[in-house]
Amino acid sequence: MRKKIVAGNWKMNKTFQEGVDLAIEIDKLYAESGDKNVKVIVTPPFTHIAEVNKVVNNDLISVAGQNCSTETSGAYTGEISAEMLWSAGADAVILGHSERREYFGETNEMLNTKVKKALEFNLTPIYCIGEVLAERESGKYFDVIKEQLQTVLFDLSVEDFSKVVLAYEPVWAIGTGKTATPAQAQEVHKFIRDLLKEKFGAAADNTSILYGGSCKPDNAKELFANPDIDGGLIGGASLKAADFMGIINAF
Ligand code: PGA
Numbered sequence: 376m377r378k379k380i381v382a383g384n385w386k387m388n389k390t391f392q393e394g395v396d397l398a399i400e401i402d403k404l405y406a407e408s409g410d411k412n413v414k415v416i417v418t419p420p421f422t423h424i425a426e427v428n429k430v431v432n433n434d435l436i437s438v439a440g441q442n443c444s445t446e447t448s449g450a451y452t453g454e455i456s457a458e459m460l461w462s463a464g465a466d467a468v469i470l471g472h473s474e475r476r477e478y479f480g481e482t483n484e485m486l487n488t489k490v491k492k493a494l495e496f497n498l499t500p501i502y503c504i505g506e507v508l509a510e511r512e513s514g515k516y517f518d519v520i521k522e523q524l525q526t527v528l529f530d531l532s533v534e535d536f537s538k539v540v541l542a543y544e545p546v547w548a549i550g551t552g553k554t555a556t557p558a559q560a561q562e563v564h565k566f567i568r569d570l571l572k573e574k575f576g577a578a579a580d581n582t583s584i585l586y587g588g589s590c591k592p593d594n595a596k597e598l599f600a601n602p603d604i605d606g607g608l609i610g611g612a613s614l615k616a617a618d619f620m621g622i623i624n625a626f
Pocket of ligand 1: 384544548549550551552587588589590608609610611612
């Protein structure tokens, strides 16, 4: 059975102490909540990872990075390697977020390398895909998503593929307050799973596919109720412990 996952993407928010305090609050609220059938991930800025990892119960909450380098190590000023993330206590990494694609020129080719680097150093890649508004409106979104999947994941072995988590994030819904309707999201999630099944067979039945894009406590339940939506990648609403818990509790 595939895992239910709720991952908070803090982006470039929270000072060190604010981040540690948020992690402590999330940890406390989750420890007190009844059902713990959801894998909870928090994704602070790099500088906070080691400390956040210390203050949460690692059996309940995992810590992830927001990006990693295409390179293993060496003279790449400002870069953070997959191995560094792992050594600081992360066990996953978000890759290909639309903000990385748009503002930092990340291509599918680079992301193919990053996914492999993450796997090499025992990090779960949380690979993000999704279309921009013009691609949605012109009806090209299936082609865009297909390309993002084929070019980045299709040369993995089934064994490596089975370690990957997907996040479908329609770019027009990120941080805009505009959510994809549950039907729109399910349509794409099913499309993604069918494509993955064609390539990787039954392994795709166990792949968690998260929805991202203005997911909030008040719309999470109807999104998560769909058969191919296995959780959420949460931006804005992950910055407040109570809102983040509201989404976790939507399962
Ligand atoms: P949002 O961000 O929840 O603020 O829309 C989602 C994301 O970018 O992962």
